[in-house]
Amino acid sequence: MDILINVVLPLSLAIIMLSLGVGLTFADFGRVLRMPKAFAIGAIAQIVLLPIAAYATVRAFGLGAEIAVGVMLISFCPGGVTSNMISRLARGDVALSVSLTAVISLASIVTVPILAAWAVVRFMGSNAPEVSVTDLAIAMFVITTLPVLLGVLFRHFAPGLAIRIDPILTRLATALFILIVVAALAGNWGTFVENLPKLGPALIALNVVLLILGLALARGASLMWDQAKTISIETGVQNATLGVTMAALISGQSEGFSTIALPSAVYGITMYLVAAPFVIWFRNR
Template identity: 80%
Template structure:
């Protein structure tokens, strides 16, 4: 289990982020300047609205401290390749989805370590593990930001190679995602069973609420329907693999996944169930 957590997990996330980066171009980052209104609304929804709504949900359900931290870690994570895929299925603005994912993923090296350190102390108090913001930021850079940048560079300088390898990387990333989610669940199975009565409903309600609020915020900003769909999805869909990895980095456990990883692991399954009716509705319009 220690090899899984200390080696396989970070390496898997790096591969997943590489698969994200290899599908990006430098134009995806520049596009935010051409659609500043849509990007700003999407960024505000992800960086501010999402954590605030998650915090309110955690308090409303009275979740245990480690579980509460796990919820907050999940809320700090960007969408990743999953949100791009779901935006495509929903017939949303895929270009906007990709741009949001690209920029927010790079910004997460700054936002996530600071917010994660605050959450641990806020919810766990004296029982909180020591969290070095600097060490967490370096780890975030190595396993998220750097692979994305490498992927973008491969796409730019070896476009044909990137085009050939992208489908394979996407399949590998999907398999790794499933393995990580199942491993985190298996490592906390009894805790999962004991907390299922609150954990499941809290995640499902939070997910549905965020999808709805993202849509409402986009429509209030008078965005076109395609962009509104994407803002909804980017607000409601997070990178569960990053949430699990953050939990492992913060807890420092080498013998098993900590309880902080449980919300992201369960969310890795429930998000598809919750998103399905939204996607079906989006596709019909």
Template identity: 70%
Template sequence: MDLLINVGLPVSLAIIMLSLGIGLEAADFRRVISRRYPFAIGAVCQVVLLPVAAFATVKIFALPPAIAVGFMLLSFCPGGVTSNILSKLAKADVALSVSLTAVISLLSIVTVPILAAWSIDHFMAEDAPEVSISSLALAMFLITTLPVAIGVGLRHFAPGLANRIDAPLSKLATILFVLIVIAALAGNWQLFVDNLGIMGAGLISLNLALLLIGLGLARAAKLSWNEAKTISIETGIQNSTLGITLAALITGTESGFSPLALPSAVYGITMYAVAIPFITWYRNR
């Protein structure tokens, strides 16, 4: 278990972020300037709306402190490669999705440590583990920002190599992700069983609400249908592997997977059940 947490978890996330970087080009970052308005709508939804909706969900469902923190950690994690793939399947604006993922993922090195520290202090009070924002930011840089930068560099300087390793990396990351979700559930099995009903209902409700709110705001902002689909997906889809990794970084690994990782692990399963009907609708309209 310790090997999976200490090695498999950060390696899995780094591989996922490397795979994300390999799919990016400099144009994906420059596009933010030329498409400021739709990007701004998507960024506000991800950075502001998402945590606010998660906070409201936690309060409405009266979740236990550790589970509440886990919900908040999940809400701080951008969609990553998964949101890009789902945008493509939904025939949405993939270029906008990639640009949002690229920039928000890089910004997360600043936003996530600060918001995570606040959440732990707010919900866990005297039971809160000590969190070093600088240490968390450094860890975030090493396992998220640096792999993305390496991937972008490979795409630019060695496109042939990038194309060859992209698919195997994605497959490996998927296998590791499945193992991590299973281990996180197994390590907190009793807590999982005791809170499955309320936690599952909270996660599904939050996921549904975010997909619908993202779509509604985008349409209210007069974005095109393809742009609105992208905003919906980027708002409603989170990187559960990053959520599990954050929980491990915050609480340490001496006692196995932290209860803080449980919402992200469950979300890694429920997300697809919620997203598939939306993707089917988006694809056919």
């Protein structure tokens, strides 16, 4: 299990982020300037509304300290390649989805460590492990930001090869994601079963609220329907692998996944189930 935590987990996240980068071009970042309003609404929904909704959920369901930190962690994570694929299925604005994922994934090197350190102290108090924002930021850069940048550069200098290997990397990223989720659940099965009566409804409720909040915010800002659908999905679908990895970095455990990782692992499953009815509705409207 220590090899899984210390080697396989960070390597898997790096490969997942590399697959994200290979699917990006520099134009995806520049597009932000051409759709500033839609991007700003999407960024506000992800960076501001999402953690607020998660905090309200934690308080409403009375979740324990470590579980509460885990719920907050998943709310700090950006959307991943999954959100881009779901946006495509929902017939949303895929270009906006890709741009949001690209920029917010890079911004997460700053936002996630700071917010994670706050959440640990806020909910765990005197039992909180020592968290170094600098160390978290460095780790985030190595296993998330750097692979994305390398992927973008690879796509820029070898576009033909990048396009050919993109589907392979995507399938590999999906398989690694499933492995991480299953391992996290198996390693904390007793805690998972014990907390499921509260954790399951809490995460499902949070997911539903996020999808609705993102949609309502976008429509309230008079964005086009395809943009509103995308912002809804980007708000409700998160990079669960990053949440599990951050939990491992924060807890410092080398032999097994910590309880903090459970919410990300569970959310990584339930978000697809919750998003499915929304996608069907989006496709048919």
